[in-house]
Amino acid sequence: MIRTISVNEFFLLPDSIPLADVRTPAEFEHGHIPGAFNLPLFSNEERVLVGTTYKQVGREEAILLGFDLTGSKWSGFIKHALEVAPGKKIAVHCWRGGMRSGAMAWALNLYGFEVYLIEGGYKSFRRFALDQFLQPAALLVLGGRTGSGKTRILHELTSLGEQVIDLEHLAQHQGSSYGTMNKMIQPTQEQFENNLAFQLKDMDGSKRLWVEDESRNIGKLTIPTPLFDQMSNATLIDIHVDLEQRVKTLTLEYGLLDKEFLITCTDRIHKRLGPLQTKQAIAAINEGDMEGFIRIVLVYYDKTYRKDMAKRNAEKVLSIVIESEETAENAKQILNFTNTIPATVQA
Structure with missing residues (x-):
C-alpha cells in the first residue's frame, strides 16, 4: 500500500518508521531531513545524465x-x-515528490512494504523548515563573557525541565576564532537550518525557550535572520563571572589543543587583536603558557562583548553575579532569578 502524506503528517508517524531520501548522495549531503537515510536511485553522475536527456531529448x-x-x-x-525497515514500513521522498520517489515507492510496495510517500518531497520540508524561523518564540538569551560557562549552564537548564536550543552544538562550533576546537566539522548552511528547524518544531511556543547569546555568524554558518532578530530583541540574562574563574576554565578547555591550531586561529584575528598582542599571544602559546595566552585574547573578546551589549536595549539586559564553580548551582541561581522577572519584561 502507498499512502501519500504531507510533511506535517510524516512528523505524526511513529519514530520507528524510517525515512528514505532517494536523491543523490550529493543532494543528501547538501541538506536532508534530520533522521533520514540515503537510498539514492541515481548516483551523482547518473542524475546529470538523466537531467540532460530530459532537457535535450525529452521526458x-x-x-x-x-x-x-x-x-x-x-x-x-x-x-x-x-x-533499515525490517518491519516493512517506510517513508520515501525525493526532491519534490516526483518520478524518483514514485518509482521507489512502487518497487517497495510491490515487494510488500507499507509506503508513506511524502507529497512535495524535500522541497516541501524546506518550506516547513524556513517557516519555523518565522514563528514567535518566548526567547530568553543567556549572555556572559567568554569563559562564563554558558553552554554548560544551558545543558543544566535542560535537566531542570527548561526548553533549550544549543545553537553552538547544532553549528558544531563554539563561536570564536578557535570555535572548531580542532576537531568539529560544521554542517552545510542548509543542514544547519534543517537541524535547527527540526528542534524548533517540537518547542512549546507558550513557554520560554533558552538560547545562548551569539553573533549572527557561528563560524561559517549564519543564524536565520528571523530567528536572529528575535534573539536580538529578547531579554538577555547577563551572567557575571570572576575573571580568574574564566581564565581557569578556558585554560583547562584550550590548554590541551594543538599549538599550531591555536597559533593559526590567533593569527586569524591579528587585525582585531593588534600586532603586539598577537605577537605576545603566539609567544605564550609557543612557551606553553596557556594561562598567559588566555589572558591576552580575553582582552579582545571582553571588549567585543561590551560593544555588543551596548547595541542592546538596556532595559532588556538583566545582570546577575555568578560565584559558584558548580554548574548545577549556577543554573538553579539563574532559574530562580529569572522566575522573579515580570512576564512583561521577558516578553
Whole structure:
C-alpha cells in the first residue's frame, strides 16, 4: 500500500518508521531531513545524465534511460530498505515528490512494504523548515563573557525541565576564532537550518525557550535572520563571572589543543587583536603558557562583548553575579532569578 502524506503528517508517524531520501548522495549531503537515510536511485553522475536527456531529448527518453541505469539495482534497493525497515514500513521522498520517489515507492510496495510517500518531497520540508524561523518564540538569551560557562549552564537548564536550543552544538562550533576546537566539522548552511528547524518544531511556543547569546555568524554558518532578530530583541540574562574563574576554565578547555591550531586561529584575528598582542599571544602559546595566552585574547573578546551589549536595549539586559564553580548551582541561581522577572519584561 502507498499512502501519500504531507510533511506535517510524516512528523505524526511513529519514530520507528524510517525515512528514505532517494536523491543523490550529493543532494543528501547538501541538506536532508534530520533522521533520514540515503537510498539514492541515481548516483551523482547518473542524475546529470538523466537531467540532460530530459532537457535535450525529452521526458520519455529520460525515463527509459533511468530504467536502464537502475535496472540491476532494484534488488539492492529493496535489500537496503529491509535492513533499515525490517518491519516493512517506510517513508520515501525525493526532491519534490516526483518520478524518483514514485518509482521507489512502487518497487517497495510491490515487494510488500507499507509506503508513506511524502507529497512535495524535500522541497516541501524546506518550506516547513524556513517557516519555523518565522514563528514567535518566548526567547530568553543567556549572555556572559567568554569563559562564563554558558553552554554548560544551558545543558543544566535542560535537566531542570527548561526548553533549550544549543545553537553552538547544532553549528558544531563554539563561536570564536578557535570555535572548531580542532576537531568539529560544521554542517552545510542548509543542514544547519534543517537541524535547527527540526528542534524548533517540537518547542512549546507558550513557554520560554533558552538560547545562548551569539553573533549572527557561528563560524561559517549564519543564524536565520528571523530567528536572529528575535534573539536580538529578547531579554538577555547577563551572567557575571570572576575573571580568574574564566581564565581557569578556558585554560583547562584550550590548554590541551594543538599549538599550531591555536597559533593559526590567533593569527586569524591579528587585525582585531593588534600586532603586539598577537605577537605576545603566539609567544605564550609557543612557551606553553596557556594561562598567559588566555589572558591576552580575553582582552579582545571582553571588549567585543561590551560593544555588543551596548547595541542592546538596556532595559532588556538583566545582570546577575555568578560565584559558584558548580554548574548545577549556577543554573538553579539563574532559574530562580529569572522566575522573579515580570512576564512583561521577558516578553
